[in-house]
Amino acid sequence: MTLELILRDLPWEGDFDYEAECILRLFFPGEKIAILHQPQTPEGDWVSVELTPQGEGVAISLGVQLNSGEIQARDMVLPSQAAVGGMEWEAERRLCLLLFDALCQLTGTRPPWGILTGVRPVRLCRKLLGELGSLSAVREALIQQYQVLPQKAELALSTLQAQKEILAGNTRSSYSLYVGIPFCPTRCLYCSFVSHAIDKAGKLVPDYLELLCRELEEIAAVASRLGLELRTVYIGGGTPTTLEPNQLTRLLGQIETSFPLSGISEYTVEAGRPDSISREKLKVLRDFGISRISINPQALDDVVLRAIGRAHTAQETLEAVALAREMGFDNINMDLIAGLPEQTPGSFAHSLEQVMALNAENITIHTLTVKRSSDLRASMGADAYDSGAYSLADLLAQSQEKLRGAGYLPYYLYRQQGTRQNQENTGFSRPGKEGLYNIYSMEDAHTILAAGAGAVTKLCGAPDKMRRGFNYKYPYEYISGFGEILNRKRQITEFYKEETP
Template identity: 45%
Template sequence: MVLYIIDHPYHYEAENLCRVFYPFDKVTVQHEFMPSDENRTVYTAEENGEYIVRIEDADGKTERKAKVGAETEYGMVSLLFDAFCAHTGKMPRWGMLTGIHPIKLLRQLTEQHGEAEAARLFREKYFVSNEKTALAVRTLRAQKPITDKVRENDYSLYISVPFCPTRCAYCSFVSQSVEKAKKQIPEYHRLLLEELKETAKVADALGLNLRAVYVGGGTPTTFSAEQLSEMIRVVKDSFDMSQCEELTVEAGRPDTIDRAKLDALLKSGVSRISINPQTLQDNVLENIGRRHTAQQTVDAFHLAREAGFTNINMDLIVGLPGDTYETFCDTIEKVIALDPENVTVHALALKRSSFITQSGEINKAHADAALADRMMAYAEKRLTERGLEPYYLYRQSRMAGNLENTGWAKPGTECAYNIFTMDETETVLACGAGGVTKLKNPYSEDLSRIFNFKYSYEYISRYPEILERKEGIAKQYEQFRKRLH
C-alpha cells in the first residue's frame, strides 16, 4: 500500500488508520504524488481549503472531500475513516481511535464534559461501538480511586530483566533467550543494581515519592533466587519505600518458577506476581514456541499459593495460532477455576520482528476478526460473572480483531503501576535494558521520554552512557517547574 500525505501534518494518524483496515499491508508513505504500481493506494491531501481522500484498489475507488474546519486533525482523520468504512464495508469496534491510550482520552473528556457527555462523544464523534464505550467507562470508573490519589511528585519505578527461557513466536520485545545470553546475566545484574542506586539518588534529590515498583521483562525469574533477593534488597535500601504501596514481579513463565524463588520474592516483600500461561492448551503452547505444558502452569500457580502469595495475575492471549473458540473458552474456564486475583486478556498483536510475522504464518484467529471478537466477548462475560472489573486498558497496532488488552481485577487488588503507566498519570523511572523513563509534567499532560539501550549486550557495553542519560531527569524536572512559574 502507498499512502500519500500531501500538504498536511497528520502522517501518524493516517498511517495508523491504514493499519486498522489493512493490518497485513506494508505501508509506504510518500509526500509527493508519483504514480505507483502498488495494488492499493490511499491519497490524502489538503488542497485549496479542502481535505481530499481517495482510496483505490482492485475493489474500486472511493473518494471523499470536506472543507477544512476548526478541528483540523479531526476533520482529516474522520474523513479518511469514513472513506475506509465505505470502501471496505467494515466498522471497527474502536471506531476511529488509533492511539494506545483510549482510557486516557476518555478521562480527559470526562474531566471536561462529565461522564455521560464523554461517553456520547466516544460513540458519536469517534464512532466507538456501544460495547467498547461501556468497557471504557467501566475501566475509567475502576481506576479513578487510584488516579485521584496521585500527587505532583509521585512516581513509579520500572525494572527490566530482558531474558526469557525461549522467545515466543509472537514476541517483539527486546528479551533474549537464556540459551543465547546466559553469560551476560551476572554482569547485567551487577550493572542493573548500580543503575538502581544512581536512580534512587536522582529521585531523592528531586523530592519524588515512590508509589509502585514493577519488575518486568522478559522474565525476571530467569534470575536466580539469590539474584532476585539482592535486587529487591538494593531497591529497598536505596529508595524511600515509606509511601510505596505495591511491589510486583512478573514470574511469567512457569518453567522459571520454583519454591526457592517464590520464597525469596515473598520474604523480600513482593506483594504481587504474574504467572502467565497465555493459553492452557498444549498444542497452542507448542505453536508459540513455549517449552512448558499447561499442567506446569497450573502446578506453578498452586506452588505460589502454597508459598503464601495472595495477589496473582495471569495473562491470556486472544488469537494465538491453533487456538479455536472452544479451546480458548476452555482456557478461560481453567483459569477461572484457579481463582487468580487478576487476569489480563490480550489481543494478539503481530509485530514485524516476531517470528510469526517474519515467517508469514498469519494465523486464522488473527485474520478472523469475528472469531477474535467472540473470544474476547466470552472472556469479558465470564470474568464479569466472577466479580472481576476491567481496571486498565490499552491498544496496539495490528491487533487481532482490532481489539484491546484489558487488565481485570477483583476490587481492591488492582495493580496501580499498570494504571499509572497506561493512563500516563505520573512519572515512571525505568532501569535496565529496553527501559523507557517517562517524565510526566505534574502541571500539564506533557510527557518526556529518556530511553535506555534496548539490548542487554548494548546496555553492558555502553553502560556509562546510561548514567549520563539519568542526568536528563533532573534537567527535565527543572523545566517543568520553570514553566509553572
C-alpha cells in the same frame, strides 16, 4: 500489495501523514504503504488526500481506489465547527472519518474502535470528560464522532471509572520504579520485547546484574535528592524469575537497601513463565515483601503452548499457582492471549475458565499483536495478521461477560498497532486488587524511573508534560555502554529543575 497514499497541498505540513497511515493500517495490517507528496495519481491501489484552505475554513477531498472499487468524498470544516482542539485537530478527525467510511465500504469490514488508532483510548475519554462534563456525553462522542462501537465505548468508560480514585491520590512528586530483566527460559513466537533465551545469553547475567544494581543506586540517590515519593515497584522483562535464587536475592536486596519501601502501595515481580518458578525463588520473593506476582500462561492448552514456542505445559501453570498460594501470595495476575496460533474459541474459553477457577485476583486478556520484530512475523509474513475464521470481538465480549459475572471489573486498557482484528488488551481485577503500576504507567499519571536494558524512563511534570529517556536496548549494549546509562540520569534532575517554578 503496496498501497499508495498521496497527500497534496496540505496546509499543515506533514501533519496528516501519520494519522492517514494509521487509519489505512487498521484495514491493511502488515501491507506496504508508500506515502507520496506528488500531484500525479499512480496506477494500482491508492488513497489521495487533499486539504485546501477555503475562506476561513478547510476543504477536504478524499479519493480511494481499491480492488477496482472507487470512492470520492468531500467535507468542509469551518472555524465554528472546530471548537474542541482547533481547526487542525478537527480537520484531521474529519479526514479520518471520511477515510474510515470509504475503507469500510470498500473492504466490507468495520474496525471496532472506529478512528481511534492510539494506544490509550481511556486517556481520550478522560480528556473528553473534562471538556464535555458527563460520561453520557463522552459515550455519545465516542460513538458519533469517532465511530467507536457501543460495547467498546462501554469498556473504555468502565475502565475510566475504575481508575478515578486510584489516580486521585497521585501527586506531582510521586513516582514508580521499573526494573527490566531481559532474559526468558525460551523466546515466544510472538515476542517483540528485548528478551534473550537464558541458555544463549546466560553468561551476560552476572555482569548485567551488577551494573543494574549500580544503576538502581544512582536512581535512588537522584530520587532522594529530588524528594520524590516512591509509590510502586515493578520488576518485569523478560522473566525476572529466570534469575537464580541468589541472583534474585542480590537484586531485591539492592532495591531494599537503596529505596524507601515501607510506604509503597505495590511491589510486583513478573514470574511470567511457570517453568521459571520454584519454591526457593518464591521464598525469596516472599522474604523481600513482594506483594503481587504475575504468572502468565497465555493459554492453558498444550497444543497452543507448543505452537507459540513455550516449553511448559498447562499442568505446570496449575502447579505454579498452587505453590504460590501455598506460600501465601494473595495477589496474582494471570495473562491470557486471544487469537494465538492453533487456538479455537473453545480452547480460549477453557483457558479462561481455568484461570478463573484458580481465583486469580487479576486476569489480563490480551489479543495477539503481530510485531515486525517477532518470529511469528518472520515465519508467516503478512499472513501472521490473518486471524482466522472466528470473531475475536465475540470471544472477548463473552469473556468480559464471564469475568464481570464473577466479580472482575476492567481497570486497565490499551491497544497496539497490528493487533488481530483491531481488538484490545484489558486488565480485569477484583475490586481493590487493581495493578496500580499498570495504571500509573499507561495513563502517564506519574514519573516512571526505569533501570535495565530496554527500560524507558518517563518523566511526568505539569499536565501533559512528559519526557522519555531510553536506556540501551540489548543487555550487551547496556553492559558495554554503561557509563552513558549513568550519564543519562542527569536528565531526571534537569527535568525537575525545569518543573520547579
